[in-house]
Structures are given as C-alpha cells and as structure tokens.
Amino acid sequence: MASALSEKLSRLVKEMRGQARITESNVQDMLREVRMALLEADVALPVVRDFIARVKDKALGQEVVGSLNPGQAMVGIVNRELVATMGQGVSDLDLAVQPPAVILMAGLQGAGKTTTTAKLAKHLIDKRKKKVLTVSGDVYRPAAIEQLRTVTGQAGGEWFPSSPDQQPLDIARNALDHARRHHFDVLIVDTAGRLAVDEAMMREIRELHAAVKPVETLFVVDAMQGQDAVNTAKAFKEALPLTGIVLTKMDGDSRGGAALSVRQITGAPIKFAGVSEKIDGLEVFDAERHAGRILGMGDIVALVEQVQSGVDMQAAQKLAAKVKSGEGFDLNDFLMQIRQMKKMGGLSELMDKLPAQMQAKAGQVDMDKAERDIRRKEGIICSMTPLERRKPDLIKATRKRRIAAGAGVQVQEVNRLLNEFDQMQTMMKKMKGGGLMKMMKRMGGMKGLGPRG
Incomplete structure (x- = not known):
C-alpha cells in the first residue's frame, strides 16, 4: 500500500531521527526529499506546497530547535501534518435520520463502486447491526445490476x-418506497459510472440526489489513480454536495497520492478505505493510523483488530476446555488453527500492518512460500480419515503413502506435518489448567474471558 511513498518517507524518518541538531540548512534538505517523495507519489502540487510550508514553519520554530531530540521532534511534525492533510480522526457515517437512511454512491466506471456498495452493506450489517437494501441505477451496464445482486448476497444484505x-x-424511487414499506434501516443506491466526467452523467446524478435526498453522498475513487483521482473528485464536488470519500484499491501498489490529495481538494472527509478484494475488506478510514503506515510505523491497532475479528472465540474456548480436561489436542484442532490463520487474511495481509523494520526482518522469509505451506498442511489433514485425525498414532507407513497421494505431496511432507503436530501437542499438554486461556488473553484476543472451572 502506497509502497513507493512509504519506502521513501520511512527512510527519511530514520535519517531525521538520527539528527542531533536541526538547522535551517538540514531542514531544507529534508523538506526537499519529502517534497520529491510526495510529488513522485502523485500528490497534487497545491497540497504538496501547503504541506511543506506548514512543516517548515513548525520545524524552524522552538518545538524542534529547542528539543532534546530534534530528529524525533521533526518526525512528529511530519506525522501530525500528514494526519492534518488527510483529516483529523475518524469520520463515520451519519445515519441519525428517520429510516431508511439513503446513501448515494458516486464515481467513475472502474473505481470499484459496485463492490464498494456491497462492502459498505456488509460493514453496516456487521458493525452497526442495520437492515440494508441495495439497488443499482446503472442501466447502461446490465452486468452491473447482476453484479450488485451477487455481491449483496455475499454481504448478507437484500x-x-x-x-x-x-x-x-x-x-431509485421504487427502491425507496420498498425500503420504507419493509422497514429497512439503510438503502444504498449504486449509480451509473462513466469512463470520464460528462455533463449528462452529472445531470442524471444531480436529479437522483434531488429525488432520494441522501443523508450521505459518497464519492468512490480509485487510490491508484493519483492526480486523475483529484481532478474527478473536484468535478464531483462541484456537481454534488459530497459528504465523504471512499478510497478503493488501497492494497494495490499505488503511489499513495490520492489519500493525501482528495481530502484537501474536495473538503470532504475520507470515510472508508478498501483494503482488500474480500467482501469484508473495507475499513473505516483513520488518518492517524494511515499516516503511521505511510511513515513505515505500521498499524498495530488494525493488526490487533484483524486478529480479533478472525479469532473464533467459541472455538477457542472449546479448545481450551478440551485441553484443560485432558482430552488432548488432535489433528482436527490443528486444522482449526490453520483455518483461523487463513480467516485472518493470511500472512501477507497481516505483514502489511507491521512497522517497516519488522517487515524488513520478516521479509527475509518468503511469504508466498509460507502461504503455500499453510495450504499444503490443510490439504494433507483433509486427506486423512476422521479416525486418523482423532488418533494420529494410527498413521503408519501405508496410511502415510495414501494420505500423501491424496494430497498430491511427498511422504516427507506428511512426516513433517506430523512432527509439527507432535511439537504442538507437547506444548498443549503443558497448557493444562487454564494455561491456554492465559496465553490467549496475553495475546489480546480473549479480553474478558477466563478459564472456566
């Protein structure tokens, strides 16, 4: 995510931290580097100028010059100004109206409007417990209507x-009438996109806006567009009273400029960021956390949230109770652990949220190889019979050959998995008496849960 910008700024952050004295000349050198990094990341020129002027003004003030650690103070200023550029804090949706609250989705074709509509429905259903209806007003692209039906079904909406x-x-009027009669909390209207901004499209969306009176009008923009994203955001802002922006494809290898530009150019807050292609890959945008990611400081809060949402609490409690009772840890439990890891989004997605230094260390491990290894383990266990999973001691030479053939691997791979399982089983035996629950609580995934007597 915004890898080029992150790389340059994290390198600069390291250099800044090492500075014992901040003078006008080394501030100029640093700011030149920051300016180049922002321009290369496709941040709009007026935004870059304003950002550099604010940082320079504060850097040459007492805050840095008189600081015991000027380099760190300078990093703090860059961080704060990044946050200010993208909008302070979090701007969630304002749904405090007589239901149904209407959300109008606007944007160009290919920005990811339709999938974002379904992701937003999923977010509202899961996080805010709303009853959500979606409708497509894109009559120019018949596939869009069918696509919305499919992805809304995946999201659990109607x-x-x-x-x-x-x-x-x-x-739109028929959908609104249906939403009122069937007591929906939210109606999300997916509008038609075009390949470029044109007057006919703008007129149509203005008429739609006037007819359905949305409480939220969200502009969906592809974060990988850079400068173009800013120009289209400007055009939509002039046509519609935008209440927020959704940045899509933030997981792509984008230059990262859009996130820094659209807020300042449009004046509308960034409300959501699309962080993966999965239906739950939409995050409430938090400027502070995003600034941390750009500066290579990572996003530990998002990492903890991802782990917590991926952990099946009931399954974890059942496993803890089972281990505590002395029943033992079998291959079904091992399989459950592997699937939990996959559910959390896999290793590479978790890696993205680590600080740059930790990423560099972990980068020495081949992530793709590690992901393949997890899938291979799952395949091997799935090739076993239910009895073999419950009683791994039964797995001798002939069974190993059958399992290996079923999973499409060598017998050595089966042996390796069984050795890993033995190690884990030994560890689990030491966890009797509530030790497993204590360990999970320390990891932060089991707040408020204690071992059950």
Missing part, C-alpha cells in the same frame, strides 16, 4: 431488482 429498460429515477 437487493432490489432493476432492469436496463427502466429509468434510474424510477428505480
């Missing part, structure tokens, strides 16, 4: 049917 022979205004 979809209102529409067809290419209808007018977008009629579709």
